[in-house]
Amino acid sequence: MADTQTIEKTRLQRFFGSDIWYSFTRHPVAIVSAIVTVVMILAAIFAPYIAPHNPFNLASIDLMDASLPPAWYYDGDPKFLLGTDDQGRDILSTILFGARISLLVGFSSVIFSMVVGIALGLISGYVGGRTDAIIMRIADVQLSFPAILIALLIDGVARGIIPKELHADISIYVLIFAIGISGWVQYARTVRGSTLVEKSKEYVQAARVIGIRPFTILRRHILPNVMGPVMVIATIHLAIAIITEATLSFLGVGVPPTTPSLGTLIRIGNEYLFSGDWWITIFPGITLVVLVLAVNLLGDWMRDALNPKLR
Amino acid sequence: MDLLNINHLRIEFPSRHGTVVAVDDVSLTVHPGEVLGVVGESGAGKSTIGNAVIGLLEPPGEMTGGHILLKSQQIDTLNPEAKRKIRGRRIGMIFQDPLTSLDPLQTIEQQLVETIDLHLKLGEKKSQERAVDLLRQVGIPDPENRIKNYPHQFSGGMRQRVVIALALCAEPEVIIADEPTTALDVSIQAQILELMRRLCKDKQVGMLIITHDMGVIADITDRVAVMYHGKLVEEGTTEKILGNPDHPYTQSLISAVPRPDIRLRRFPMVNYIEEEGERAKNIDLSTHWLGRVRDYEALEGPLLSLKNLVMTFVTKPALLKRNRMTFNAVDDVSFDIGQGEVFGLVGESGSGKSTVARMVCSLYKPAAGAVNFAGTDLTRIKSENERDFFRRQMQMIFQDPFSSLNGRMRVLDIVAEPIRFHKLASSSREVEQIVMDLLDHVGLGAQAALRFPHEFSGGQRQRISIARALATRPRFLICDEPTSALDVSIQAQILNLLKDLQEELGLTMLFISHDLPVIRQMCDRVGVMKTGKLVEVSATEDLFENPTAAYTRELLDLMPRLDQLSHKGLEVEAG
Numbered sequence: 001m002a003d004t005q006t007i008e009k010t011r012l013q014r015f016f017g018s019d020i021w022y023s024f025t026r027h028p029v030a031i032v033s034a035i036v037t038v039v040m041i042l043a044a045i046f047a048p049y050i051a052p053h054n055p056f057n058l059a060s061i062d063l064m065d066a067s068l069p070p071a072w073y074y075d076g077d078p079k080f081l082l083g084t085d086d087q088g089r090d091i092l093s094t095i096l097f098g099a100r101i102s103l104l105v106g107f108s109s110v111i112f113s114m115v116v117g118i119a120l121g122l123i124s125g126y127v128g129g130r131t132d133a134i135i136m137r138i139a140d141v142q143l144s145f146p147a148i149l150i151a152l153l154i155d156g157v158a159r160g161i162i163p164k165e166l167h168a169d170i171s172i173y174v175l176i177f178a179i180g181i182s183g184w185v186q187y188a189r190t191v192r193g194s195t196l197v198e199k200s201k202e203y204v205q206a207a208r209v210i211g212i213r214p215f216t217i218l219r220r221h222i223l224p225n226v227m228g229p230v231m232v233i234a235t236i237h238l239a240i241a242i243i244t245e246a247t248l249s250f251l252g253v254g255v256p257p258t259t260p261s262l263g264t265l266i267r268i269g270n271e272y273l274f275s276g277d278w279w280i281t282i283f284p285g286i287t288l289v290v291l292v293l294a295v296n297l298l299g300d301w302m303r304d305a306l307n308p309k310l311r
Numbered sequence: 312m313d314l315l316n317i318n319h320l321r322i323e324f325p326s327r328h329g330t331v332v333a334v335d336d337v338s339l340t341v342h343p344g345e346v347l348g349v350v351g352e353s354g355a356g357k358s359t360i361g362n363a364v365i366g367l368l369e370p371p372g373e374m375t376g377g378h379i380l381l382k383s384q385q386i387d388t389l390n391p392e393a394k395r396k397i398r399g400r401r402i403g404m405i406f407q408d409p410l411t412s413l414d415p416l417q418t419i420e421q422q423l424v425e426t427i428d429l430h431l432k433l434g435e436k437k438s439q440e441r442a443v444d445l446l447r448q449v450g451i452p453d454p455e456n457r458i459k460n461y462p463h464q465f466s467g468g469m470r471q472r473v474v475i476a477l478a479l480c481a482e483p484e485v486i487i488a489d490e491p492t493t494a495l496d497v498s499i500q501a502q503i504l505e506l507m508r509r510l511c512k513d514k515q516v517g518m519l520i521i522t523h524d525m526g527v528i529a530d531i532t533d534r535v536a537v538m539y540h541g542k543l544v545e546e547g548t549t550e551k552i553l554g555n556p557d558h559p560y561t562q563s564l565i566s567a568v569p570r571p572d573i574r575l576r577r578f579p580m581v582n583y584i585e586e587e588g589e590r591a592k593n594i595d596l597s598t599h600w601l602g603r604v605r606d607y608e609a610l611e612g613p614l615l616s617l618k619n620l621v622m623t624f625v626t627k628p629a630l631l632k633r634n635r636m637t638f639n640a641v642d643d644v645s646f647d648i649g650q651g652e653v654f655g656l657v658g659e660s661g662s663g664k665s666t667v668a669r670m671v672c673s674l675y676k677p678a679a680g681a682v683n684f685a686g687t688d689l690t691r692i693k694s695e696n697e698r699d700f701f702r703r704q705m706q707m708i709f710q711d712p713f714s715s716l717n718g719r720m721r722v723l724d725i726v727a728e729p730i731r732f733h734k735l736a737s738s739s740r741e742v743e744q745i746v747m748d749l750l751d752h753v754g755l756g757a758q759a760a761l762r763f764p765h766e767f768s769g770g771q772r773q774r775i776s777i778a779r780a781l782a783t784r785p786r787f788l789i790c791d792e793p794t795s796a797l798d799v800s801i802q803a804q805i806l807n808l809l810k811d812l813q814e815e816l817g818l819t820m821l822f823i824s825h826d827l828p829v830i831r832q833m834c835d836r837v838g839v840m841k842t843g844k845l846v847e848v849s850a851t852e853d854l855f856e857n858p859t860a861a862y863t864r865e866l867l868d869l870m871p872r873l874d875q876l877s878h879k880g881l882e883v884e885a886g
Contacts, residue, residue: 206715
């Protein structure tokens with residue numbers, strides 16, 4: 001039947017027909033920031049294939065190339081488009097590899113926060129009573145400390161209890177855990193609020209009358225209906241997580257210098273800023289700013305597009 | 312002389328999916344001292360007309376044709392500043408919700424005096440006197456003192472009186488009232504309508520009253536205009552429209568109004584508005600899954616028997632039991648429902664009727680008492696698995712069709728969920744077939760299965776809800792205000808459907824409603840609830856003809872009188 005075909009749309013067709021896609025095509029800022037974000041993510045993922053040098057291959061590094069300015073300067077080397085650092089590593093390549101670490105830590109810690117926050121928020125909102133009170137008071141206590149402080153604290157404790165030789169290997173996971181755990185509160189609060197609203201809706205009661213167990217109700221009925229605001233928070237949180245990682249690395253407590261992230265690069269370059277080698281710190285800095293700004297603008301657009309009151 | 316002239320009005324709402332014509336070539340006239348009713352169902356464009364007259368069309372709506380004349384002066388082309396001067400001064404407005412149409416941070420006096428002074432320039436002293444005088448006219452006792460109060464210190468009905476005073480304060484020539492009594496209880500509705508009518512006659516003000524409620528129309532209007540899909544289908548005196556309508560839409564609308572005075576077999580002629588969707592094939596219930604003999608034993612005596620049921624809610628929580636404040640939402644309620652019987656539970660909001668339903672289907676655990684279903688006390692069941700057996704026999708239809716379906720699931724999955732959960736079918740193919748048959752059986756058509764709930768109207772969503780409730784092959788159905796969120800014609804269709812299903816499947820029903828005429832059409836026996844207590848239980852016809860409890864008599868007296876309504880085509884059920 002022709003009728004059935006018009007009704008049955010694929011997921012993709014429904015997405016392109018949706019209001020959110022319509023809103024996206026009408027927002028040049030959203031389009032540009034989406035393109036920038038996607039390009040940067042792809043560049044980071046494929047860094048080993050597109051980077052002109054491998055900055056971690058000690059054999060390819062020549063100290064004679066140290067501190068070369070960008071290629072368009074008269075003493076620059078066309079081999080190193082954005083110049084080299086104090087050890088002769090190509091800045092462009094280190095940025096590509098550095099962004100890889102930054103994005104990896106950013107995405108992983110956001111997912112970690114999301115999982116913890118959504119789970120606790122759903123439980124808190126659905127079960128209510130004492131469980132709710134305990135979870136929300138813990139959230140309140142954590143919220144009274146700045147996130148960066150908590151991340152620093154966890155990182156410091158981890159350094160204390162983990163043996164030195166192990167530390168370099170697992171420091172990145174410690175960092176993900178530290179940033180992730182410092183961000184779950186927002187998700188938990190938002191999800192709890194939405195859950196309270198959804199819980200009182202009649203479709204949840206209908207599921208209870210059928211006999212569906214609480215876990216299935218949470219997973220099948222409530223979770224899909226509270227994901228809208230979570231996606232907005234996650235996008236904005238990604239920008240914050242990247243910045244937090246950069247801050248920690250800049251302070252020297254993040255990833256080890258052997259696998260530099262954007263924050264580490266900025267810190268290394270910072271020491272040479274006054275000796276005139278500005279490119280070592282400025283280019284990673286610009287990359288970080290552009291990446292965070294693009295993600296943030298994308299999050300802002302998404303918040304507006306998903307909020308029917310602002311439409 | 313004509314007071315307000317609306318000539319060939321056309322209003323369009325351009326949108327991404329094409330232009331919607333909300334009002335199409337509508338002409339209306341209001342004379343001084345006359346009440347003109349504009350009646351229609353949701354989406355008919357009636358409120359849009361009111362907004363256009365006062366110049367407050369919501370963007371992106373725009374007038375694309377016709378004009379509006381106030382005492383022969385064209386007002387729709389005026390600049391915003393001039394329009395603002397007309398609003399309040401020459402055209403008064405009464406909105407639906409008295410809770411939100413007054414400023415909660417200002418006293419009544421501030422709001423009244425400000426408006427009077429702004430429009431009439433009387434000075435503060437004179438304005439104050441006039442404000443007190445107005446409050447007295449709208450029937451607020453002790454106006455000299457009450458005028459110093461804030462809106463929250465008034466009850467809903469009193470607040471609507473204040474809103475009327477506010478609309479009258481600049482002696483307008485026309486008053487537009489948009490659903491002025493929809494948010495009020497029936498008892499207050501009658502008083503407010505009486506007041507509005509009297510003021511209109513005394514002051515020779517023209518009134519345009521917009522409503523979906525035939526009771527309001529019958530009570531207050533002189534003439535009626537019937538709207539359907541943005542078009543004016545019929546206009547005439549109230550007597551003519553209600554008693555002898557010409558247009559088929561008006562006829563079907565009037566035939567769909569539940570009557571308080573007679574019991575119908577079915578609502579006739581209700582297919583005009585939303586195509587009921589013909590059932591593609593008639594299911595032979597003797598062989599079909601839906602009619603298959605249920606695997607529970609036959610039963611002697613009542614199917615459901617409630618014994619001294621009590622439900623307590625904590626209003627002020629505290630750690631120590633003696634510091635807690637509680638209140639009994641349901642207090643010592645007992646009644647029986649026989650097999651195949653439709654039992655009605657009626658009462659005002661807050662009377663505890665929904666709480667009873669929620670205890671019956673185990674959403675709430677009663678504080679005391681027993682829920683005996685088919686001989687088993689459900690309150691004593693401990694394990695969830697044991698309870699599932701009874702859950703399958705008992706399903707519920709909810710009030711709000713917009714929140715009772717999960718918007719992220721396809722209709723197929725919504726209706727299939729109970730079948731899958733209770734493992735009532737052996738293969739996924741069979742599940743799909745059953746769902747399609749169910750959807751077909753409730754008049755939606757099998758293709759509905761592939762769509763999402765937001766693609767359906769309120770009445771269609773309620774049909775999906777009913778299909779889901781039938782999916783466990785229940786023998787007991789709880790309907791909690793199943794039609795109170797629907798338009799009257801859709802309500803008639805859904806009530807017809809429920810009646811048919813009840814007869815076909817021999818269902819036992821607990822039917823909850825605040826609407827006595829609906830109860831009369833649906834139920835065999837009725838229980839009347841007031842503040843958690845059951846005040847009367849009797850057979851429906853006895854209850855309406857010879858109520859015993861004083862409270863029941865009170866409720867019956869408050870029902871809108873609809874004696875003038877046409878009886879054309881109605882088939883009265885013999886008692």
